[in-house]
Amino acid sequence: MANINWYFIFNVVVISCGAIPKDYDEGGFSASVGLSSFKNDFNLNTSHWKGNESGLANRKANIPSFGVLGATFGSVIAVALDDYFGRLKSFRFFMVLWMAGMLMQIFSSGIYGLMLFARIWGGLGARGLTVASPLFLSEIAKACSRGLIVSIYMVVLLSFLTVGFFINYGANKHxxxxRVQYRLVQSIALIATGFALICSFFVTDSPRWLASKDREDEAIAALSRLRKSDLSSADVALEVAVIQEQLSERRQKIVAIKSYRKRFMLALLMQIVAQWSGGMTFTYAGVDGGDQSLITSGAYGIVKLVFTTVFAWGLVDYFGRRRSMLTGIGIRNKSASDAAIASIFIYVVGWSIGLCTVQYLYGTEIFPTRIRGVxxxxxxxxxxxxxxxxxxVTPNLFRALNIWSAFLFWACICFVFLGLFAPETKKVSMEKMDKLLDCPWYMGWKAKVNL
Structure with a gap:
């Protein structure tokens, strides 16, 4: 027990709580929209919209989707804040932003316009944290355990997503x-995020960001605390020296360096393909509304949580990113999701070990420090x-291609693009990624670097 680095663990746990706003929005809040108390307060009952069904459909769609609208802008804001103010201050800013938005949502009391404004406001904070937290975690981790550390973010995310469904179930039953029904459901997440915000004032900022701002003494001090080593430790000095060497050598713009362009396109492709992999089509795979909705969604979340945790602890740093990703894609097939409700969980196992975490991991580890945030x-x-x-577009895609054709289309995209382009990055230090990617894009699957 004496060798356990409790301070490093504390940093990881606190920063991983940046996942809570996103996952609770998709679990707790999204499910609370279906509670009768929420429907009554925001005029979402079908009986009030006879003859104007499209108006009701738009109202139902706007409340959850406005959070996603704020998400894109939140990520753009993070471009400026993460590099200028640092990872830690950005984390606090976006956390406060989301908490303020959530409080507005909770006490909007049936005022539809205020709810939409609060959804955008909260979306800015929640999705800004999807940049700040994984970025922070990747920069404080060692190369040998970076996959595990960043994957903990997804474990926390899926934990609260699952909890949100069951909290809704309990509120609906008891x-x-x-108003107190949906307000209680929506406010639960504020407890955990408030605690994380307070604890963040005892967290060390990213040594890599500090070094990028020529604050070398602070970077060494931060790294020594995170590594549980003396300031004069040879390991700490070597790690800082490698970081500084990379910073001094790379001062050009992203578009001016082939390696930078390639990394940017790889990370961009990973995010696009992850969305076009069928992972957002749970409803079409066999679970849609009715009495089974909350329980089945909660069980679905548990399976995602369990296998993402297994992936984080046993696969991502041992078997590697590519092997886990391609195995997961292979498991996720249409026949599994067609067979029965139970078979849907085979589908989610593939998602958990394939593209649930790897998309975040690649994006945080392949860039040099100076341009990583942007x-x-x-x-x-x-x-x-x-x-x-x-x-x-998914409903239209299913109508145009048939469901099985759509899943085949997604599988082909995943295998062709990611199977060729994505290199194996396990145990490769961030400072050696340029050597790993120094090959034609279609040979990424074969890329290696001496560790």
Whole structure:
């Protein structure tokens, strides 16, 4: 127990809580929209919209989708904040932004316009955190455990997503259909995020960001605390020296260096393909509304949580990114999701070990420090844009291609592009990524670098 680095663990746990706003929005808040108390307060009952069904459909769609609208802008804002103010201050800023938006949502009390404004406001914060948190985690981790550390973000995300469904189920069963019902459901996440915000004042900022701002003494001090080593430690000095060497050698713009362009396109492709992999089509795979909705969605979330945790602890740093990703894509097939409700969980196992985490991991580890924040923030903006696009066009795609053809289409995209382009990055230090990617794009699958 004496060798356990509790301070490093504390940093990882606190920063991983940046996943809570996104996942609780997709689990707790999204499910609370279906509670009778929420429907009564925001006039979402079908009986009030007879003859104007399209008006009701638009109202139902706007409340959740406005959060995604804020998401894209939140990622863009993160471009400026993460590099200028630092990873830690950005984390606090976006956390406060989301908490303010959530409080507005909770107390909007049936005022539809205020709810939409609050959804955009909260979306800015929640999705800004999807940039700040994984970026922070990747920069404080060692190369040998970076996959595990960044994957913890997804474990926290899926934990609260799953909890959100069951909190809704409990509120629906045991609380009266009044405002307190949905307010309680939506406010639960504020407890955990508030605690994380307070704890963040005891967290060390990213040594790589500090070094990029020529704050070498602070970078060494931060790294020594994170590595549980003396300031004079040879390992700490070597790690800082490698970081500084990369910073001094790379001062050109992204577009001016072939390696930078290639990394940017790889991370961008990963985010696009992850959205076009069928992972957002749970409803079409066999679970849609009815009495089974909350329980089945909660069980679906548990399976995602379990296998993402297994992936984080046993696969991503041992078997590597490519092998896990391609195995997951292979498991996720249309016949599995067609067979029965139970078979849907085979489908989600593939998602958990394939593209659930790897898309975040690639985006945070392949860029040099100076441009990591900008590139990853742009990647996440594209992530949210394509997530909105996929949700919007999926029904039409299924009608045009038939469901099995659509899944085959997604599988081909994943295998062709990612199978050729994506290199194996496990145990490769961030400072050696340029050597790993120094090959034609179609030979990425064969790329190697001496560790």
């Amino acid at each position: 609380l009266p259909s009044a 590139c990853y923030a742009v990647n996440m903006a594209v992530h949210w844009f394509f997530q909105f696009a996929v949700v919007r």
